[in-house]
Amino acid sequence: MKYLENAGEMLERLEKYGAFIVVSDGEKVNTMTIGWGHFGIACGKPAFSAMIRNSRYTKEFLEKNPEFTVCFPRDASYRSALAFCGSKSGRDFDKIKECSLNLTDSEKISVPGIENCAVFECRVIFKTEMTPENTSPDTAGKWYRDGDYHVIYTGEILNVR
């Protein structure tokens, strides 16, 4: 299916380096590092699902403007930026500025991508809230002891560049 042909390579990059998810409310742009995500087909559309914990500033943006890009670096050149964006919150830092990230305009959505990455432009088609009731006890005990569950934002992939 169009847009999914490089999904395997992207998942390898995700596991090896992590990726940026970029969000915007029309005024500010924020990004954070993700390490988990799914490519697939949802509601007949090519889709990427990002798992965003309730505590993330990024979630506030997605609730206001349900569009995002996922930006997969080709190599380790973004290692320090991914470490920064994966440990500091946009509530405290302008991470785009701090990491000198160059943004690139998207074609199908209002949220930009990051240069030198494979950029997937996505618009949310549904979200799924993980809860103690719908999570296996083993998983809840391993990953969610603090109660900070993920919300899974499934976005239709509208463009890849």
Ligand SMILES: Cc1cc2nc3c(=O)[nH]c(=O)nc-3n(C[C@H](O)[C@H](O)[C@H](O)COP(=O)(O)O)c2cc1C
């Ligand atoms: C390698 C790596 C992978 C991460 N993956 C995720 C993820 O998939 N989902 C998530 O909610 N947080 C993940 N994080 C943590 C967030 O990137 C981190 O909490 C970030 O500071 C949140 O930024 P924000 O408050 O500006 O949204 C990851 C961090 C690292 C270092």
